Amino acid sequence: MxxxxxxxxxxxxxxxxSESWAWKARDQGVLHEPYSPEDxxxxxxxxxxxxxxxxGVRRPRSERxxxxxxxxxxxEKAREAFSDADTTPDTALWVLEDKVELVTTPWERAAVDLRLLDGKAAFRIPVGLWIAEVPDALDRRRRSSKQAA
Structure with a gap:
């Protein structure tokens, strides 16, 4: 890309x-200039x-x-996936309290389920789909700025 x-x-x-999410991410060192599509x-x-x-984890809302x-x-795994040639729209990021795992194939997803998820809470984030959406979003943005100019 x-x-x-x-x-x-x-x-x-x-x-x-919202921009407030971007500001928080910048302030916490997640985003750095120059900003790119992987951001x-x-x-x-x-x-x-x-x-x-x-x-079982307590996080007071009033604390930063x-x-x-x-x-x-x-x-960081999401950033890696952005530039990985093996990433497809099916690529997913499994997030557990003690581990993060990037998977692409149905077999890898099944292996994570069998190997890591036994009785644990986990989230599956569709990073491959999010990555696949970026080029179209950039094109729409570029076209709308040209029309506004």
Missing amino acids: AQHQLKLSAVAAIAGL VVALRVYAFVSQIVWP QSLELWQEAAV
Whole structure:
């Protein structure tokens, strides 16, 4: 995918999130200038995982929350998937409290279920689908800015 430099507000808009999510991600070191299309997916994953509270874990809303290692790992795995030639729309990111795993094939998904999920809470994030949506979103944005000009 051709490299595009984006503004932080564009990253948020393409991700379908408010700019406040982008500011939080920037302030926590998730996003860095220059912003690129891979930041769109990183921001979506960040917004998702930053809201997860595992059973038995207390997180007071009034306290500023810093990223935990598993959250950072999820964002980095999403970045890896963005530039991985093996990523397809079926690629998924499994997020567990103590592990993050990127899978693409149905067999890999089944293996994660058998190997890791026994009685554990987990989330499956459709990063492959989110990655596949980015080029169309960039094209729509480019066309709308040309029409506005």
